[in-house]
Amino acid sequence: MREEGSLPRPAFIEATVLLENVTFQGLHDCALYVGVQKNVKARISVTNCRFLNNSEFVSHSVDERPTVQIEFHDEDPPKCLKQKNKKGKKFLESIKTQIPVIFEDSIFENNVGISAALNLLNGNVTLKNCTFKDNEGLTLGGDVYMQPGYGRLNIIKSTFLQSRMKDGLSYAQQRRISRWGGFLHSESAGPIIVKSSSFTTSVNRRFDPIFAATKTSSIKVDAASVFRCPSGKQVKLDNMVTTEGFAFTTGSNKCWIKVNYIKLFCEECPDEFYSLQRGFATGLDINKTTACLKCPYGASCENGNIKANENFWGMKISTNATSLQFFPCPLKYCRSPGGSNHYTYNACHGNRSGVLCGKCSDGVQ
Numbered sequence: 001m002r003e004e005g006s007l008p009r010p011a012f013i014e015a016t017v018l019l020e021n022v023t024f025q026g027l028h029d030c031a032l033y034v035g036v037q038k039n040v041k042a043r044i045s046v047t048n049c050r051f052l053n054n055s056e057f058v059s060h061s062v063d064e065r066p067t068v069q070i071e072f073h074d075e076d077p078p079k080c081l082k083q084k085n086k087k088g089k090k091f092l093e094s095i096k097t098q099i100p101v102i103f104e105d106s107i108f109e110n111n112v113g114i115s116a117a118l119n120l121l122n123g124n125v126t127l128k129n130c131t132f133k134d135n136e137g138l139t140l141g142g143d144v145y146m147q148p149g150y151g152r153l154n155i156i157k158s159t160f161l162q163s164r165m166k167d168g169l170s171y172a173q174q175r176r177i178s179r180w181g182g183f184l185h186s187e188s189a190g191p192i193i194v195k196s197s198s199f200t201t202s203v204n205r206r207f208d209p210i211f212a213a214t215k216t217s218s219i220k221v222d223a224a225s226v227f228r229c230p231s232g233k234q235v236k237l238d239n240m241v242t243t244e245g246f247a248f249t250t251g252s253n254k255c256w257i258k259v260n261y262i263k264l265f266c267e268e269c270p271d272e273f274y275s276l277q278r279g280f281a282t283g284l285d286i287n288k289t290t291a292c293l294k295c296p297y298g299a300s301c302e303n304g305n306i307k308a309n310e311n312f313w314g315m316k317i318s319t320n321a322t323s324l325q326f327f328p329c330p331l332k333y334c335r336s337p338g339g340s341n342h343y344t345y346n347a348c349h350g351n352r353s354g355v356l357c358g359k360c361s362d363g364v365q
Contacts, residue, residue: 014040015036015040015041015043017044018047019032019047019049020049021048023049023050023052024067025050025053027054028054028055030067030068031068032051032067033068034069034070035070035071036099037073038074038075040099043099044070044099044100044102044123045102045104046102046106048104048106051067051106051107051109051117052107053110054067054111055112056112056114056138066118067108067112067116067135068117068118069119070120071120071147072121072122072123072151075122075149099124100123100124100126103125103128104128104130105128105129105130106130106131107130107131108130108132108133108135109133109135110134111135111136112135113135113137114137114138115137115138116135116145116185117137117142117143117144118143119144119145119147120151120188121147121149122147122151122190123151124152124154125153125154126153126154126156127153127155127158129156130158131159132144132159133162133163134162142182142183143183144184144185144186145184145186146184146185146190147187147188148187148188148189148215150190152190152192153191154193154195156195156196156197157195157197158197159197159198160183160184160197161198161200161201161202162201162203164203182210182211182212183199183210184199184212186215186216187214187215189215189216189259190217191217191219191220192216192219194225195222195224195225196222196224198225198227198228199226199228200227201228201229201230201266202230203230209263209265210227210264210266211227212262212264213261213263214263215257215261216259217258217259217260219260219262221283221284222283223282224282224283226280226282227264227280228280229266229267230278231275231277231343232269232274232275232304232305232306233266233267233278234266234267234269234275234279234286235265235267235280235286236264236265237262237263237284237286238262239263239284240261262284264281264284267279269292271301271302272294273294273295273301274299274301274304274305274324275290275322276306276322276323276324277290296324296325296326298326298328299312299314299345300336306324307344308334308336308345309326309336310335310336311328311330311331311332311333311334311335312326312327312334313326313327313328313346314346315355324345329357333348333349333352333357335347335348335349
């Protein structure tokens with residue numbers, strides 16, 4: 001909603017945006033945009049909607065958007081409270097916004113946004129029972145990006161999944177896919193709450209990071225929420241709290257905000273090491289049982305992957321299903337597999353198959 005010309009407008013107006021059982025599919029440019037100005041009492045509700053296969057590549061336009069964009073540009077900054085120490089500086093109190101935004105029982109799948117599938121500026125946003133699958137971002141964030149501001153984000157019983165690379169993009173477009181294209185990238189000062197949600201990537205590519213909150217006043221991730229990396233990668237937490245992060249002005253007061261800086265990465269094993277396990281964390285507690293193992297004789301280990309050398313065959317050791325042992329094959333039976341598939345560490349020459357490539361493939365003598 002935007003002002004038109006210089007027409008007078010009431011001091012306070014009300015507006016409601018309700019979307020239910022709507023499918024946005026195969027669209028270009030922004031599939032859904034909502035902009036709300038100051039002095040508007042509003043409510044935005046998106047229920048049981050689907051955002052599928054939308055792409056934001058619009059010729060060579062520089063005004064490219066995410067799949068869904070919701071913005072409150074004129075939202076007032078939060079109030080301040082005096083700090084209880086000798087410095088007398090002020091800190092941010094709990095953020096209370098007058099505009100709730102609720103996405104419930106909705107699906108975002110196979111979308112390509114310039115800055116995420118869902119891009120938010122301010123507001124009190126709740127994602128409940130939502131699914132984000134195989135979305136890509138070209139700048140910041142693959143699934144959700146919170147712009148710098150004061151918006152708060154609540155993620156409840158939602159699923160985030162990256163199961164494959166995006167198909168159908170040109171080479172130039174693939175190169176533009178952001179390394180920051182993780183599940184969430186937030187630069188908002190508002191709090192973040194995550195409950196009973198899962199974040200899983202099965203794609204053996206580097207996201208840097210998969211989950212990031214760089215300026216939030218607080219972040220709470222409950223133990224029922226899980227972060228999972230691909231097999232061969234471990235979860236790494238980069239966590240820092242800065243007492244005096246940055247200042248903003250509200251009225252005649254200068255306020256200081258306490259910054260929580262949190263990033264979660266999927267880190268591969270160093271060269272000459274490997275892992276068959278999937279790294280994971282419950283809440284922000286990283287599982288310590290997954291470990292990188294020394295590369296065994298008869299194999300090569302790079303970028304967290306393990307592959308048999310020429311004329312070797314790998315098998316899981318019965319006493320430890322998370323490690324491999326490699327055995328020599330008869331000459332020209334076994335070969336080193338090509339490609340970058342982490343789950344394939346054996347291969348056979350010609351029409352051979354089976355353990356140690358000791359059989360002929362079906363239909364071959």
